[in-house]
Amino acid sequence: MENPKIAAITFGCKVNQYETACIVDDFFENGFQKTNFDDSADVYLINSCTVTNRTDYKSRSAIRKALKFKAEFPQKKIIVTGCFAQREKKQIEELGAVDFIIDNNHKSQIIAYFQKQKKAVFQEAHNFQDFDEISTCSMSAKTRAFIKIQDGCDYYCAYCAIPFARGRSRSRRKKNILDQIKILTQKGFQEFVLGGINLGLFGKEKSDNYFLADLLADIEKIAGVKLIRLSSIEPELFSPEILSFMKHSKKLCPHFHIPLQSGSDRLLRKMRRRYSTAEFQRMHDNILQILPEAALGFDVITGLPGESDELFFETFNFLQNLDFTYLHVFPYSKRKKTKAANMKEEVNGRIIKTRSQKLLKLSAKKTKEYRQKLISQETELCGIVEKKENGYWTALSDHYLRIHLAKKNKLSGKLICGKARSERDNGVLIEQGNFA
Numbered sequence: 001m002e003n004p005k006i007a008a009i010t011f012g013c014k015v016n017q018y019e020t021a022c023i024v025d026d027f028f029e030n031g032f033q034k035t036n037f038d039d040s041a042d043v044y045l046i047n048s049c050t051v052t053n054r055t056d057y058k059s060r061s062a063i064r065k066a067l068k069f070k071a072e073f074p075q076k077k078i079i080v081t082g083c084f085a086q087r088e089k090k091q092i093e094e095l096g097a098v099d100f101i102i103d104n105n106h107k108s109q110i111i112a113y114f115q116k117q118k119k120a121v122f123q124e125a126h127n128f129q130d131f132d133e134i135s136t137c138s139m140s141a142k143t144r145a146f147i148k149i150q151d152g153c154d155y156y157c158a159y160c161a162i163p164f165a166r167g168r169s170r171s172r173r174k175k176n177i178l179d180q181i182k183i184l185t186q187k188g189f190q191e192f193v194l195g196g197i198n199l200g201l202f203g204k205e206k207s208d209n210y211f212l213a214d215l216l217a218d219i220e221k222i223a224g225v226k227l228i229r230l231s232s233i234e235p236e237l238f239s240p241e242i243l244s245f246m247k248h249s250k251k252l253c254p255h256f257h258i259p260l261q262s263g264s265d266r267l268l269r270k271m272r273r274r275y276s277t278a279e280f281q282r283m284h285d286n287i288l289q290i291l292p293e294a295a296l297g298f299d300v301i302t303g304l305p306g307e308s309d310e311l312f313f314e315t316f317n318f319l320q321n322l323d324f325t326y327l328h329v330f331p332y333s334k335r336k337k338t339k340a341a342n343m344k345e346e347v348n349g350r351i352i353k354t355r356s357q358k359l360l361k362l363s364a365k366k367t368k369e370y371r372q373k374l375i376s377q378e379t380e381l382c383g384i385v386e387k388k389e390n391g392y393w394t395a396l397s398d399h400y401l402r403i404h405l406a407k408k409n410k411l412s413g414k415l416i417c418g419k420a421r422s423e424r425d426n427g428v429l430i431e432q433g434n435f436a
Ligand code: SF4
Pocket: 153, 154, 155, 156, 157, 160, 161, 162, 163, 197, 198, 234
């Protein structure tokens, strides 16, 4: 008899993608095989997102698609979880016969609910207490392993719905993180990306004084770990300890993704962010003083109500004077129950689009400048080789630029390092260096 099939779809951030991979792994262990979301399956899993109106819409459409399959074959099961489900459970119930709506802090229990065909207990986000320890995820067929170490956020920035969907900050236990990394190194993973909803809050709700810098030091000691990368980290959470770790680490990638959101002090205050532009500038200078060739990526939101031309140009000019590698630009999206949802002076959609394009153009210019800087300085770039493409081995480097290397020997899965030589395919051609 053929194995039962699971079709999974994920919207939103890397944390959600990681969680889907872990849930699907639980189904694999129970004899399931994977199929595409467009195909006929026994179980449909939708890990939804609510970061913008668009992701709400996409999550709803995926649920409707699964419901169509179920209308034809009622024995099929539909499981919906994630941030949209957390915020809009009633809306999902009204869409139709979804079998399981699981809250964001019980994803580890999905397989148990499914096996027992038991109605899931649905908790509101403000009641989440502990980190939901999801099973050790195998992340098959990838070179880079994402490790979730933290969930939730205590900040309540004016525009953001995430704390309502993920609850307060909760950190994963040190032992579970280190054990998972050790298991994954035995499976051949060498690069680890540490992620969370507000990563820098790791350890802050506990009393054992074990924070992100301590965890980094412990991960660095694990023999099979070759590269450690941090996902997004809030500017004010670059502690002196993290900066000092940066200075001495041999494994931490010089690549930092930082949510700036605005370069206008007035808008930063309106957004309820916890730093001023002067403080952000100081953090930027500190990082580049320690690692002058580091890749810095910033998130920027444009179109918050009240963002006049003058305030937008404050952001634009502030950014122009920073040394960064790329921007992630987010057009403001109004989210229910947030402070910003009641703000006056909404910005016209066309203006938001023009401002986004202007920021993206600046981003492309900075990326090019950064690439040229590394080439002119012959910076050594390292990365774990993913595949061969058009005759060149390719990897995402520690400096977040794609690197290419011409070499006959098989290099898949090897750590390569070499000096940046010239531009190639929006990345950099490196000269043969060390292989490990
Ligand atoms: S720090 Fe602010 S923007 Fe980030 S998740 Fe928390 S509330 Fe949202």
